[in-house]
Amino acid sequence: MSAPGDIPNGVAKGLKHLDLDGHDLPPSPAPSTPTNGRKYALATELVYTESNDQFNSSSTPIYQSATFKGGPGQEYDYTRSGNPTRTHLERHLAKIMCAKRALVVSSGMGALDVITRILKPGDEVVTGDDLYGGTNRLLNYLRSNNDIIVHHIDTTNVEKVKAALTSKTAMVLLETPTNPLIKIVDIASIATAAHAANPKAVVAVDNTMLSPYLQNPLDLGADVSYESGTKYLSGHHDVMAGVIGINDEVLGDRFFFMINSTGCGLAPFDSWLLLRGIKTLSVRMEKQQTNAQAIAEFLENHGFKVRFPGLKSHPQYALHWSQARGAGAVLSFETGSIALSERIVESTHLFGISVSFGCVNSLISMPCRMSHASIDPATRKERALPEDIIRLCVGIEDLDDLIADLSQALVRAGAVRLTDNGFQALSAEEVEGESRSTVLVMDG
Numbered sequence: 145m146s147a148p149g150d151i152p153n154g155v156a157k158g159l160k161h162l163d164l165d166g167h168d169l170p171p172s173p174a175p176s177t178p179t180n181g182r183k184y185a186l187a188t189e190l191v192y193t194e195s196n197d198q199f200n201s202s203s204t205p206i207y208q209s210a211t212f213k214g215g216p217g218q219e220y221d222y223t224r225s226g227n228p229t230r231t232h233l234e235r236h237l238a239k240i241m242c243a244k245r246a247l248v249v250s251s252g253m254g255a256l257d258v259i260t261r262i263l264k265p266g267d268e269v270v271t272g273d274d275l276y277g278g279t280n281r282l283l284n285y286l287r288s289n290n291d292i293i294v295h296h297i298d299t300t301n302v303e304k305v306k307a308a309l310t311s312k313t314a315m316v317l318l319e320t321p322t323n324p325l326i327k328i329v330d331i332a333s334i335a336t337a338a339h340a341a342n343p344k345a346v347v348a349v350d351n352t353m354l355s356p357y358l359q360n361p362l363d364l365g366a367d368v369s370y371e372s373g374t375k376y377l378s379g380h381h382d383v384m385a386g387v388i389g390i391n392d393e394v395l396g397d398r399f400f401f402m403i404n405s406t407g408c409g410l411a412p413f414d415s416w417l418l419l420r421g422i423k424t425l426s427v428r429m430e431k432q433q434t435n436a437q438a439i440a441e442f443l444e445n446h447g448f449k450v451r452f453p454g455l456k457s458h459p460q461y462a463l464h465w466s467q468a469r470g471a472g473a474v475l476s477f478e479t480g481s482i483a484l485s486e487r488i489v490e491s492t493h494l495f496g497i498s499v500s501f502g503c504v505n506s507l508i509s510m511p512c513r514m515s516h517a518s519i520d521p522a523t524r525k526e527r528a529l530p531e532d533i534i535r536l537c538v539g540i541e542d543l544d545d546l547i548a549d550l551s552q553a554l555v556r557a558g559a560v561r562l563t564d565n566g567f568q569a570l571s572a573e574e575v576e577g578e579s580r581s582t583v584l585v586m587d588g
């Protein structure tokens with residue numbers, strides 16, 4: 145994939161819109177983000193953090209201290225209220241997220257908790273019908289315990305969203321691409337409509353699936369961009385973190401108040417890990433999405449129904465590329481049979497069976513059994529979340545190795561029929577009658 149302003153896959157500007165292998169390339173990526181205080185291109189800014197300690201250390205020091213001496217008036221007194229390592233990370237992130245202010249907390253769910261604490265009983269939330277399971281769980285809790293009214297709408301349909309917006313809409317909560325159905329949501333149109341319905345409505349976008357390297361919701365009219373730093377920002381599955389980016393000072397102060405009051409600010413060592421991870425975000429993301437694109441094409445060419453915004457078959461391909469600079473590295477596909485999907489997931493070696501994504505390692509999962517198991521089966525059915533859906537989170541490994549691993553898993557699982565040219569996904573009739581295999585027991 146190409147970063148903004150780059151020439152895609154080495155093709156000279158003005159030449160036919162094809163890459164060197166003759167494949168169609170995505171349309172021009174979304175315009176490069178405003179510089180918002182940035183001196184350099186994003187890939188440079190990611191690695192460029194100035195440490196201002198007295199020894200000019202190359203790596204930001206970890207201020208592993210709960211307290212700071214000195215009394216009233218000093219910048220730091222207590223790490224729950226502020227810590228130099230955390231502040232350094234927050235300033236770095238603000239630049240990267242094109243935000244006036246960034247705040248970091250102990251997990252992505254912690255970030256959503258901070259954001260939703262501004263809601264009062266009777267407030268309405270308009271959100272999607274395909275959401276990360278944990279987000280759905282927290283919204284259910286707010287509905288049951290705090291009298292918040294939550295409307296789950298197909299947010300790919302702006303008219304349906306508009307119909308759900310009222311002057312009582314206090315928050316619009318969007319994911320794009322959604323997890324795990326990879327639906328694309330028009331951030332700008334929905335933000336405009338939400339603010340027209342209620343100028344005070346807070347439009348919050350979960351940017352976890354792309355990271356600020358590929359999408360900047362604040363530039364598209366959102367009031368809040370938040371994400372699980374556990375994923376792409378950290379990149380190594382060794383830290384849990386949540387990130388909140390805002391432009392409005394009052395909203396920023398309200399969020400900071402909650403972080404200080406509840407004590408969910410990111411710990412110094414975890415802040416340091418996240419700072420380190422962010423430095424390699426551009427190279428990881430470029431490699432991961434190049435691999436993901438090839439794998440999505442591989443599966444589609446072999447007859448699977450694949451959901452990935454880098455594929456022209458994606459129903460919102462044009463919308464995605466109008467607001468994002470890349471397709472990301474999470475894709476999902478269906479086999480038509482839960483048993484077949486289970487066998488595929490059990491048969492890969494390089495794709496580890498695990499929740500989460502954004503890590504340098506490739507992962508495979510069945511969302512209905514794992515990340516989205518907390519959504520009850522009836523609701524999953526109502527929201528058309530296929531029980532057999534497999535989610536792939538593509539890492540930075542060698543592409544040929546990944547494709548070989550998937551191929552052997554598809555063959556071993558009996559999910560494909562051998563043809564003269566290799567293999568092809570089973571037809572619906574062939575899938576029908578597939579016997580159920582052992583049932584995976586996963587957490588949720």
Ligand SMILES: Cc1ncc(COP(=O)(O)O)c(C=O)c1O
Pocket residue numbers: 251252253254276278279319323350352353371372373374384385386
């Ligand atoms: C889209 C999305 N948002 C938020 C979260 C929550 O992040 P965390 O696990 O860091 O709490 C996750 C995953 O957990 C996610 O997939």
Ligand SMILES: N[C@@H](CCSC[C@H](N)C(=O)O)C(=O)O
Pocket residue numbers: 276278323498499500501514515516518587588
């Ligand atoms: N047991 C966890 C599941 C975490 S799922 C993590 C990630 N968002 C994903 O989509 O894989 C829970 O109940 O929250």
